[in-house]
Amino acid sequence: MTKVNKDLIPVQALLVPKSILYTGKILDWISPYLASRFGARLFVTPFKYKRPEREKNMAVQSHKEIVRIEKINREVVVYNYGNSDKKILLAHGWSGSGTQLSKIADELLKNGYSTVSFDAPAHGESAGKRSTMLHFIKIIYQLEITHGPFYGAIGHSLGGMSLLRTTKFGLGIKKLVIIGTANSITKITENFVKNLQLSQITGKLIKQFFDRHYGEDLDNYSGEISADGVNIPTLVVHDKNDVDVHYNAAFEITEKLKEGQLLITENLGHRKILGDKKVIHKIVDFIKES
DSSP: OOHHHHHTTTTHHHSSSSSHHHHHHHHHOOOOHHHHHHHHHHTTTOOOOOOOOOGHHHHHHSSEEEEEETTTTTEEEEEEEEESEEEEEEOOOTOOTTTTTHHHHHHHHTTTTEEEEETTTSTTTTTOOOHHHHHHHHHHHHHHHOOOOOOOOEETHHHHHHHHHHHHTTTOOSSEEEOOOSHHHHHHHHHHHHHHTTTTHHHHHHHHHHHHHHHHOGGGGGGHHHHHHOOOOOEEEEETTSSSSSHHHHHHHHHHHHEEEEEEEEEEEETTTGGOHHHHHHHHHHHHHO
16 A cells, blocks of 8 residues: 555554454444444554654654653653753644654754653553543643643644643643644544444444543534634644545634634645645744744
8 A cells, every 4th residue: 555545544444453343343233332332442542553764863862751640640751852941842643642743843943942742641652552632631731830831832633632622721832733633522433433434323322422421521622612712823734635634624623713823735634744844834934923
């Protein structure tokens, strides 16, 4: 399979083993309820992959440390890249890692900024088998205390959703960039079951399961709702050919931002966009603007 073809495949469909897809389809046929319990477990299970060559320099050059996140009682790997007092917090997406935004971090470094990033639980080099958006949120809040203050933050996909949420509720940054960020938790579950070839009935049961488990409607964490409380300059970046998150989400989120800017690209997808030079320069210029 060529790299171009991979960019046209949602990351969940790309990484999930065929044996799991087969099991899910059988359970879905037998009972949507059983399939929903199986799917709920998969929903919080990221799939690790070998670190790409383009990320290895950041991994080697960073000062890495293991940090205990008290609110979730988990240890995560934190990457400190560069030594500038002008710090930018980076938040990776689902099944990503702390070096996922390495090309952006490299350009920030050239422009006098350092970055702090992390491997969420069960991602990258951090231990564990399960992870949730709530873990991302608690990590961001603690790193602000222990590794900040941060001038700005950049998040990809779920990392972007987490940063919208934390910024709405007090993360003390002056600039925010989100890339390929989803707007709706319900839509995420719908895409999830579609990629796993499960029924939409199963998707609804998965969403209901998590709503009951956490005691609230998880759509409260959706990008649009969080954006409605974000009052700092925010750059929303999305590609028209993103097969993981439809680019309509970018318009919906930007509409709710007080100081939102929108950058729509083409033919970069959900992942290749992170290494595009024009996009990176736009992001860094946005961070540098007074």
